[in-house]
Amino acid sequence: xxxxxxxxxxxxxxxxxxxxxxxxxxxxxxxxxxxxxxxxxxxxxxxxxxxxxxxxxxxxxxxxxxxxxxxxxxxxxxxxxxxxxxxxxxxxxxxxxxxxxxxxxxxxxxxxxxxxxxxxxxxxxxxxxxxxxxxxxxxxxxxxxxxxxxxxxxxxx
Ligand SMILES: [Zn+2]
Numbered sequence: 001x002x003x004x005x006x007x008x009x010x011x012x013x014x015x016x017x018x019x020x021x022x023x024x025x026x027x028x029x030x031x032x033x034x035x036x037x038x039x040x041x042x043x044x045x046x047x048x049x050x051x052x053x054x055x056x057x058x059x060x061x062x063x064x065x066x067x068x069x070x071x072x073x074x075x076x077x078x079x080x081x082x083x084x085x086x087x088x089x090x091x092x093x094x095x096x097x098x099x100x101x102x103x104x105x106x107x108x109x110x111x112x113x114x115x116x117x118x119x120x121x122x123x124x125x126x127x128x129x130x131x132x133x134x135x136x137x138x139x140x141x142x143x144x145x146x147x148x149x150x151x152x153x154x155x156x157x
Contacts, residue, residue, distance in 0.1 A: 002016050002045065013045075014047060014149055014150055015047035015048065015049070015145050015149040015150065016041070016045050016047065016048045016049070017048075017049045017051055017141070017145075018037075018041060018048065018049070018050050018051065019051040019052075019053070019057070020037075020050075020051070020052055020053070021052075021053050021055065021056035021057060022052050022053065022054045022055060022056075022134075023055060023056065024054070024055055025054060025055045025087060025088050025089070025090060026054040026055075026085065026087035026088050026132075026133060026134070027088075030052070030054050030087075030133075030134070033052065034050060034052045034137075037050045037052070038050040047145070047148075047149040049141040049144075049145060051134075051137075051138050051141065052134060053134045053135075053138075054087035054088075054132070054133070054134045055087065055089075055090070055091070055092060056092060056093060057112060058092040058093040058095075058096055058109075058112065059086040059087055059089060059092040059132055059134075059135075060086070060116070060132060060134075060135050060138075061092070061096060061112060061115045061116070062077060062081055062084075062086040062089065062092055062095065062096070062100075062130070063086055063119075063128035063129055063130050063131075063132055063135060064115065064116075064118070064119040064124050064125070064128065064129065065077035065082060065129055066122060066124055066129075067115050067116075067118035067119040067122060067124055068096075068100055068115060068118075070118050070122060071111065071114055071115055071118050072101065072104045072105060073104065074101075074103040074104025074105075075100050075101050075103070075104050075107070076100065076103065077100055078099055078100075081095060081099075081130075082129055082130065083129055083130045084130045084131075085130060085131045085132060085133075086130050086131070086132045086135075087131075087132040087133060087134055087135075093107075093109070125139075
């Protein structure tokens with residue numbers, strides 16, 4: 001599919017990012033699954049990054065409470081989730097739907113890009129509140145890609 005798209009767009013295929021959710025919390029499985037798929041992608045495509053979010057990419061959104069509140073004023077991340085390893089929280093999407101957005105309109109999956117856009121606009125993405133090693137790895141992948149695969153000068157994440 002990736003190669004066909006490149007041909008259709010008369011584009012050179014410089015690199016491919018594949019994103020999936022692990023659908024389980026961070027633990028011993030994460031690096032094993034990541035390595036296996038990453039190596040398969042590299043063997044097939046050359047330059048490729050497997051972006052595997054633990055447990056699901058909504059866990060990344062919990063790293064940016066101010067972006068959530070900026071997007072919808074009534075959204076508020078409860079203190080008990082601040083500064084945590086969000087990759088180890090069960091059901092981050094449920095946290096967003098039932099706890100973060102209980103005072104405003106309900107969080108929907110389609111809100112995720114807008115939350116991350118806010119995080120970037122507010123320059124919060126460099127200083128997450130808490131940790132999540134799949135988010136950290138995603139940032140490192142982007143830096144590697146800009147430096148080695150796209151051969152472009154890179155701004156800091
Ligand atoms: Zn790359």
